[in-house]
Amino acid sequence: MTQPSISASYMLKNKNINFKNRIVKSAMSEGMASENYLPTDNIIRLYKTWADGGVGLLITGNVMIDRKALGEPRNIVLEDSEDIDLFKKWAEAGTSNNTHFFMQINHPGKQVLKGVVKEAVAPSAIPFKSDLQRFFPKCRALSCEEIEEIIQRFASTAELAKVAGFTGVQIHAAHGYLISQFLSPRHNQRKDKWGGTIENRFRFLSEIYQAIRARVGDDFPIGVKINSSDFMKAGFTEEDSQFVISELEKLGIDLIEISGGTYEKAALFGKDAKPSTVKREAYFLEYTEKLKEITNVPLILTGGFRTSSAMNEALTSGATDFIGLARPMALYPDYPNKLLENKVSNLSIKPVKTGLPFIDNKGLIELTWYNQQLVRIGKGKSTKPTFSPILALLLTIFKNGKEIFEKRRV
Numbered sequence: 001m002t003q004p005s006i007s008a009s010y011m012l013k014n015k016n017i018n019f020k021n022r023i024v025k026s027a028m029s030e031g032m033a034s035e036n037y038l039p040t041d042n043i044i045r046l047y048k049t050w051a052d053g054g055v056g057l058l059i060t061g062n063v064m065i066d067r068k069a070l071g072e073p074r075n076i077v078l079e080d081s082e083d084i085d086l087f088k089k090w091a092e093a094g095t096s097n098n099t100h101f102f103m104q105i106n107h108p109g110k111q112v113l114k115g116v117v118k119e120a121v122a123p124s125a126i127p128f129k130s131d132l133q134r135f136f137p138k139c140r141a142l143s144c145e146e147i148e149e150i151i152q153r154f155a156s157t158a159e160l161a162k163v164a165g166f167t168g169v170q171i172h173a174a175h176g177y178l179i180s181q182f183l184s185p186r187h188n189q190r191k192d193k194w195g196g197t198i199e200n201r202f203r204f205l206s207e208i209y210q211a212i213r214a215r216v217g218d219d220f221p222i223g224v225k226i227n228s229s230d231f232m233k234a235g236f237t238e239e240d241s242q243f244v245i246s247e248l249e250k251l252g253i254d255l256i257e258i259s260g261g262t263y264e265k266a267a268l269f270g271k272d273a274k275p276s277t278v279k280r281e282a283y284f285l286e287y288t289e290k291l292k293e294i295t296n297v298p299l300i301l302t303g304g305f306r307t308s309s310a311m312n313e314a315l316t317s318g319a320t321d322f323i324g325l326a327r328p329m330a331l332y333p334d335y336p337n338k339l340l341e342n343k344v345s346n347l348s349i350k351p352v353k354t355g356l357p358f359i360d361n362k363g364l365i366e367l368t369w370y371n372q373q374l375v376r377i378g379k380g381k382s383t384k385p386t387f388s389p390i391l392a393l394l395l396t397i398f399k400n401g402k403e404i405f406e407k408r409r410v
């Protein structure tokens with residue numbers, strides 16, 4: 001049997017779906033929607049550029065299921081069929097060049113920038129740590145009725161994604177957003193059937209998955225992005241994560257992407273990674289090695305991969321089936337072609353630092369700086385690896401401030 005490498009194709013069991021290679025462009029929120037939260041020409045150009053760049057599977061940035069629950073200004077929202085034609089154009093761009101294109105669907109819960117929504121909601125009315133409170137608004141606990149409505153919204157958005165021509169959906173259950181808040185005993189202290197034991201904390205994700213499956217049918221792939229752990233005291237642990245993945249496997253999940261951390265603890269960007277982890281590049285490799293002993297669901301491992309040697313090693317060792325790349329794809333959209341043609345073996349990507357510790361220790365500066373690279377690609381410009389992080393921060397404050405204060409409150 002030949003050893004899998006990044007260039008090997010992958011057939012998704014029971015779905016008759018073939019990925020042309022093992023490279024996945026992980027979700028990156030574009031922040032480039034129109035005033036009505038719809039895909040724009042620039043977003044369509046961005047995804048065409050990525051599809052031309054050779055990746056096997058493209059995953060959109062998080063698309064919100066409700067325009068009253070944005071995570072950031074200019075998120076894309078898919079909640080009714082009225083504007084489906086624009087989503088069809090987007091799907092067409094992302095599926096060109098024999099590329100699979102999944103829509104990531106999300107509800108931010110309380111992890112929403114201050115001023116973006118009138119009211120933030122969460123499983124329980126528990127604020128973030130004090131140093132993050134300046135960025136996020138106060139929140140209130142969801143009622144049971146609202147929880148049921150959100151589950152149905154996830155299902156409607158997934159169904160519309162299928163109608164538009166996306167070849168799959170990914171439920172965002174990682175990084176501290178609403179589903180991740182439900183999974184965490186730190187953020188979910190409900191006393192009803194939605195909180196308490198891990199069985200109860202998992203119920204929200206389980207019902208979302210089942211509601212989506214009922215609408216999209218058995219042949220349409222559904223993935224989940226999930227944390228290995230939140231890395232927070234009294235938070236979602238590796239044991240919880242393993243439980244959730246085993247249960248999702250029983251329910252019939254097709255693909256699981258592993259990440260970790262939240263904006264409180266930015267492990268997703270490798271903050272505080274151990275030297276032994278840095279050497280093997282991928283931040284959550286040890287975790288997927290353990291997972292492979294308990295699950296047969298195909299895995300995407302995301303976070304830290306930069307060189308083809310580390311990617312191929314992770315694949316041949318059997319620790320993962322796919323390699324997820326985000327920041328490299330924001331700087332080098334044709335990186336998959338280069339990797340596959342063996343034209344590059346090493347990529348230098350420096351940490352993004354403003355010199356202001358209370359900014360640099362969180363994930364927000366990485367989002368801001370890389371987001372502006374996406375905007376450049378969308379405009380048809382080349383990326384700018386030397387772009388100043390301070391300038392990126394000022395631009396975002398200016399842009400978001402303008403968005404928020406120009407009657408964009410919803």
Ligand SMILES: Cc1cc2nc3c(=O)[nH]c(=O)nc-3n(C[C@H](O)[C@H](O)[C@H](O)COP(=O)(O)O)c2cc1C
Nearest residue numbers: 026027028029061062303304325326327367370371
């Ligand atoms: C600008 C930007 C936006 C992101 N938006 C999302 C998102 O919408 N959904 C998501 O699951 N992860 C998001 N991420 C996290 C990435 O998908 C990925 O998990 C993380 O960047 C680590 O992978 P990397 O080392 O290849 O960058 C974002 C990352 C960046 C840099």
